[in-house]
Amino acid sequence: MYQGVIMSGFGGQGIISAGILLAYAGMTDGKYVTFFPAYGAEMRGGTANCSVVISSEEIASPVVAYPDTLVVMNEPSLARFEASVRKGGLLLINSSLVAGKPKRDDVKVQYIQANEIAEKMGTTKIANMVMIGAYSKLTGAISFEGLKKSLQKVFPRARQEIIDLDSEALKKGMEAV
Amino acid sequence: MDEKLLMKGNEALAEGAVRAGCRFFSGYPITPQNEVPEYLSWRLPEVGGTFIQAESEVAAINMLYGASACGARVMTSSSGPGISLKQEGISYISGANLPIFYANVMRGGPGLGNIAPSQGDYFQATRGGGHGDYRVIVYAPNSVSEMGNFPKRCYDLAEKYRIATMVLTDGLLGQMMEPIEFDFEPVDPAKLPEKDWALGNAEGRERRVIRSYDLRPGYLEKMTLKLAEKYKEIEEKEVKFEAVQVEDAEILLVAYGTSSRISKSALMLGRKEGIKIGLLRPITLWPFPSKIISDLSERIKKILTVEMSLGQLVEDVKLAVEGKAKVYLHGRPSGGIPTGEEVLEVIKKIMKS
Amino acid sequence: MEKKVFERTKGLTEILMRYCPGCGHGVVHRLVGEVMEELGITNRTIGIAPVGCSVFADEYFNCDMIQPAHGRGPAVATGIKRVRPDCIVFSYQGDGDLASIGMAETIHAAARGERITIIFVNNAIYGMTGGQMAPTTLLGMKSTTTPFGRDPRVAGYPIKVCELLATLEAPAYLARVSVHKPANVLKAKKAIKKAFQVQMNDQGFSLVEILSQCPTDWFVTPLQGIDFVEKMMIPFFPLGEYKTIEGKKETVKPEPKKVLETV
Numbered sequence: 125m126y127q128g129v130i131m132s133g134f135g136g137q138g139i140i141s142a143g144i145l146l147a148y149a150g151m152t153d154g155k156y157v158t159f160f161p162a163y164g165a166e167m168r169g170g171t172a173n174c175s176v177v178i179s180s181e182e183i184a185s186p187v188v189a190y191p192d193t194l195v196v197m198n199e200p201s202l203a204r205f206e207a208s209v210r211k212g213g214l215l216l217i218n219s220s221l222v223a224g225k226p227k228r229d230d231v232k233v234q235y236i237q238a239n240e241i242a243e244k245m246g247t248t249k250i251a252n253m254v255m256i257g258a259y260s261k262l263t264g265a266i267s268f269e270g271l272k273k274s275l276q277k278v279f280p281r282a283r284q285e286i287i288d289l290d291s292e293a294l295k296k297g298m299e300a301v
Numbered sequence: 302m303d304e305k306l307l308m309k310g311n312e313a314l315a316e317g318a319v320r321a322g323c324r325f326f327s328g329y330p331i332t333p334q335n336e337v338p339e340y341l342s343w344r345l346p347e348v349g350g351t352f353i354q355a356e357s358e359v360a361a362i363n364m365l366y367g368a369s370a371c372g373a374r375v376m377t378s379s380s381g382p383g384i385s386l387k388q389e390g391i392s393y394i395s396g397a398n399l400p401i402f403y404a405n406v407m408r409g410g411p412g413l414g415n416i417a418p419s420q421g422d423y424f425q426a427t428r429g430g431g432h433g434d435y436r437v438i439v440y441a442p443n444s445v446s447e448m449g450n451f452p453k454r455c456y457d458l459a460e461k462y463r464i465a466t467m468v469l470t471d472g473l474l475g476q477m478m479e480p481i482e483f484d485f486e487p488v489d490p491a492k493l494p495e496k497d498w499a500l501g502n503a504e505g506r507e508r509r510v511i512r513s514y515d516l517r518p519g520y521l522e523k524m525t526l527k528l529a530e531k532y533k534e535i536e537e538k539e540v541k542f543e544a545v546q547v548e549d550a551e552i553l554l555v556a557y558g559t560s561s562r563i564s565k566s567a568l569m570l571g572r573k574e575g576i577k578i579g580l581l582r583p584i585t586l587w588p589f590p591s592k593i594i595s596d597l598s599e600r601i602k603k604i605l606t607v608e609m610s611l612g613q614l615v616e617d618v619k620l621a622v623e624g625k626a627k628v629y630l631h632g633r634p635s636g637g638i639p640t641g642e643e644v645l646e647v648i649k650k651i652m653k654s
Numbered sequence: 655m656e657k658k659v660f661e662r663t664k665g666l667t668e669i670l671m672r673y674c675p676g677c678g679h680g681v682v683h684r685l686v687g688e689v690m691e692e693l694g695i696t697n698r699t700i701g702i703a704p705v706g707c708s709v710f711a712d713e714y715f716n717c718d719m720i721q722p723a724h725g726r727g728p729a730v731a732t733g734i735k736r737v738r739p740d741c742i743v744f745s746y747q748g749d750g751d752l753a754s755i756g757m758a759e760t761i762h763a764a765a766r767g768e769r770i771t772i773i774f775v776n777n778a779i780y781g782m783t784g785g786q787m788a789p790t791t792l793l794g795m796k797s798t799t800t801p802f803g804r805d806p807r808v809a810g811y812p813i814k815v816c817e818l819l820a821t822l823e824a825p826a827y828l829a830r831v832s833v834h835k836p837a838n839v840l841k842a843k844k845a846i847k848k849a850f851q852v853q854m855n856d857q858g859f860s861l862v863e864i865l866s867q868c869p870t871d872w873f874v875t876p877l878q879g880i881d882f883v884e885k886m887m888i889p890f891f892p893l894g895e896y897k898t899i900e901g902k903k904e905t906v907k908p909e910p911k912k913v914l915e916t917v
Contacts, residue, residue: 147478151305157480158477159307159479163332163476183562184562184566184568184641185562185566186473186479190640324737325736327733351736355762356759357758359729360729360732360762363733364730364733366726367733367737368733368736369733370730371700371737390726393723500700500720500734501698502740503698504697504698508718508719509719510713510719510720511721512720513721
């Protein structure tokens with residue numbers, strides 16, 4: 125099993141922390157993982173993206189040039205990364221914020237109204253968790269248990285009710301697909 | 302020994318240094334190594350160590366010169382432009398036979414360049430970088446685990462040989478996260494053997510002088526020839542490398558750090574297609590694994606170096622091969638990061654030629 | 655019965671100094687050596703020799719010594735003092751070393767309030783390299799790189815180090831003295847002693863600027879050199895204490911504040 129994932133969106137959408145959670149959960153599940161954030165000028169306010177690899181075998185290159193899954197959290201990310209997705213890969217689109225449709229017909233496309241779902245739960249801040257939940261369900265690359273166990277590790281300063289809310293958002297994401 | 306931690310490369314480097322007994326750090330902010338000083342600014346006080354944000358890289362390395370002269374395990378880190386500034390101090394430290402550890406988290410150059418991962422500082426690291434005849438032991442990790450575990454090796458060698466040691470890494474390894482397990486017990490610097498050359502309280506002993514100069518005719522030559530003896534011993538004893546599937550290889554990749562990970566991807570992809578690819582990864586860039594490369598070039602007639610530079614490692618490979626095999630280069634400078642697929646294409650072209 | 659009236663200080667080694675006739679370095683060395691001996695700190699003092707004529711200071715001072723790169727003395731001193739706070743650390747520097755190439759290190763060590771002592775010998779010239787302009791060369795003064803005299807439109811103005819450092823919060827003791835006359839030598843010794851005591855009492859950063867003669871590179875006789883200090887240097891670089899403190903410097907740790915809370 126090998127999954128190269130790119131997550132992309134605006135700064136502030138929790139792209140980086142969602143990526144770390146993904147990697148942590150993979151590690152908790154006993155997989156090999158790498159996480160690499162786009163860093164520097166573009167991480168302040170502009171777009172944010174990161175690459176995660178989850179694999180049952182040792183990971184050679186941590187560079188994800190052709191993702192198996194692209195998690196699209198905003199409009200510009202679709203334009204930027206659509207072409208790079210591997211044939212037969214998965215495009216996971218936050219349709220709350222992305223109006224455009226992908227041009228590719230050789231990949232699976234899944235729309236999720238992540239912001240609406242999150243808003244109903246009280247805050248759009250957990251839209252990233254909804255997307256991760258959906259990702260987990262669709263690919264099976266990481267388990268819900270792995271994600272749940274990792275929340276406290278990735279957000280060590282978060283209060284229990286926030287952790288519970290994140291966990292709930294993961295579940296809602298799983299149910300949405 | 303420890304539970305598995307998911308750590309950023311830069312933080313693993315910093316934590317690894319502290320566990321290896323580092324108690325003094327001075328540095329100056331520069332991307333992509335900022336997590337190192339940020340981490341140590343709270344971690345060192347926790348273990349009774351000193352963290353100083355210096356006014357410049359020049360000051361930072363000279364603070365190391367003083368702290369190291371007193372026998373402390375010391376560290377600084379930077380990226381290319383800052384390492385350039387530190388070369389003055391590194392030369393003095395080398396001339397004065399002081400043990401230090403530092404890291405270069407490489408970014409794109411020359412000049413201010415960019416902050417993307419790069420490997421353009423290979424010459425600077427392996428050729429000394431500063432003025433005069435000297436060498437620095439250079440470790441090149443290719444995983445977060447090695448980022449955390451190599452500082453210990455560097456300190457041990459630094460003190461064994463009284464030499465400057467460094468980790469040469471890049472923005473990708475510095476910024477990425479991977480699981481890590483530390484493979485050594487934390488070092489208590491108070492329990493290390495006393496250094497019979499360190500400055501401090503001279504009560505009951507002769508006064509000690511640390512200097513990197515000798516103006517008397519002929520004396521400096523003798524001093525530098527002593528350095529040469531040390532360097533020779535290091536070249537004989539301290540070479541480290543990793544060889545992957547070289548036994549039946551028809552083409553040999555040579556790459557270090559990030560580009561060795563990418564090369565391994567190419568190797569795995571190529572092997573699936575039946576191309577017999579091997580990989581030789583220098584773990585120490587100086588001393589360089591010349592002998593193994595020379596030996597392999599007796600049998601493998603096509604050698605490709607993969608590096609994120611215009612071609613620096615390739616020169617050491619050519620020196621080792623001595624014309625016994627054809628040496629090719631795939632170089633991506635100034636922030637260009639090759640992919641496994643891209644390297645495989647290059648390999649296929651070479652195999653056809 | 656003969657009575658011993660003068661003895662070479664044990665703060666210096668037996669090695670004969672190689673300074674030019676009329677040079678001030680030898681006097682300053684002796685003063686530092688005497689102060690170390692009188693304060694009983696020679697064994698636990700670590701000295702830093704500069705690059706310049708007094709590069710050989712590492713042979714002359716009878717304590718542990720280190721010789722760093724040009725201008726970096728205060729940074730090296732910082733590293734030493736932080737690792738060995740039990741030791742007394744002094745950095746001996748000339749004007750080019752301290753106020754030109756090492757100005758950043760000087761100002762920042764002072765601003766951090768490093769518990770170190772700087773002995774700053776100002777002779778308004780680069781000695782060892784052959785009489786080039788220093789950051790303290792006076793206006794109109796000839797040097798091998800200002801052959802027509804220092805012109806401020808070309809080479810700017812000399813820097814007054816004590817006055818500059820006195821604007822900082824952290825320094826505990828700053829003084830300017832000279833060694834051109836016996837009375838001044840005695841005052842210089844007092845200042846050097848006080849600077850070391852400030853460090854021993856953990857009061858903060860201390861620096862003594864010593865106006866000194868360089869007849870060789872001024873192209874004058876030793877006697878004319880003394881005259882030059884008196885008539886030309888002292889009027890521009892007034893002698894005196896620029897900062898002194900009584901008691902320990904207040905070092906209460908401030909509460910962490912967010913940016914907005916500080917306004």
